[in-house]
Amino acid sequence: MIFVGIVEDDQEIRNGIVSFLSKQPGFVCDLAVGSVEELLASLSSENSPQVLIMDLGLPGMSGVEGISFVKSRYPEMDIVVFSVYNDPKKIFDSLCAGATGYLLKNTPFNELKEGIELLAKGGSPMSPQIARKVIDFFKPAKKIEKISPLSDKEKEIVVGLVDGLSYKLIADRLSISIETVRFHIKNIYRKLHVHGKAEVITKSLRGEI
């Protein structure tokens, strides 16, 4: 038996889902509210569904905030976003907040049901478009070949700075004079328009080099 809860402000959709799921064998859907506030008021340790279907465009607290909230109190609950939004920001915000699935609102009810079953089996339901966007997130590996303005030697020096080495140690590591290290660092600062190693390290670790 799977206990399902729903947060969805459109009463028609909400009722539709409830009545559909309630008819499915193995499903219980007795928690249906129109906002995160209502949800939090209804939830308790004894009365908490295993799966929560969550709309994003809600009155009051947003769906994403709601996900964080619920997850912090009930970490075991699986939350599936059910939204019209398919923009990357909404998707990744939801996932980072703790959503375990993301289905678009055009998903037929029976697929929604299958998605919930998938959760129980350790899967993560996603609409195809969502899955593609999530996968694409990793792809930027095929990035636009960031043409770093730094020469090879300069990049080696940057690595040394990131590693927290002094000029002297960088010189030793690269088997060059400390004066040469100085020379390169001067050029690095000029090329990156920065004025200290702190900024170089920050830029480097943020992938801006």
Add this chain to the structure above:
Amino acid sequence: MIFVGIVEDDQEIRNGIVSFLSKQPGFVCDLAVGSVEELLASLSSENSPQVLIMDLGLPGMSGVEGISFVKSRYPEMDIVVFSVYNDPKKIFDSLCAGATGYLLKNTPFNELKEGIELLAKGGSPMSPQIARKVIDFFKPAKKIEKISPLSDKEKEIVVGLVDGLSYKLIADRLSISIETVRFHIKNIYRKLHVHGKAEVITKSLRGEI
């Protein structure tokens, strides 16, 4: 009509897929090889499938390398990994190399077929376990509440360091004396067991604080 290619060293599996897919209406599967090397030899601009089913455990060049290779030459090709491996490293390496889908080898042939169709529709086929791991990648946002040993003020100072500010500017920003900044930084170094702001910045940006 979808043109499919296969790289799979187990001849039995390979033949099975080819014969299954060839029977499906709308599918052409005339490129089936046992290694990336063979694949690269067979591919040409005129003869390149839209979808490539790729095993990971291959003799010679690995599947992941193969994905990178193929993607760099034929960026439009969709590559679906078809592997027994379900460990995160393999998964993420594959996705970063440019795979658009990831199906485990226990996937029934008809689901494999559906997965390929999904690709054409802009989706990304993934086995449930894979989807969950991919989603979980984003979750660590709900991190293990890293109990930072640093006090609030010290953390503010760290932010200043990361921003590349001098002690003086940090003091101004926090409206305290530069001497207080010094004091806090001394304590930060002691607590983090580091000996310079470079290491603090690196640790901070790597999420180790």
Add this chain to the structure above:
DNA sequence: TCAACACCCCCATCTTTATGGGATACCGGC
């Protein structure tokens, strides 16, 4: 061939950091 880079080295000077020592005060827990 000449200009543009990357790379190597040296010097001088000034600022910023790192590290040690102090002092005072508030707060919470034992």
Add this chain to the structure above:
DNA sequence: GCCGGTATCCCATAAAGATGGGGGTGTTGA
């Protein structure tokens, strides 16, 4: 009440870094 932790300041000194200048060598491509 005392102690540990936090926070606020001050001082002094040595090390590290930033910035300006000056030399060179080599490769590369217009």
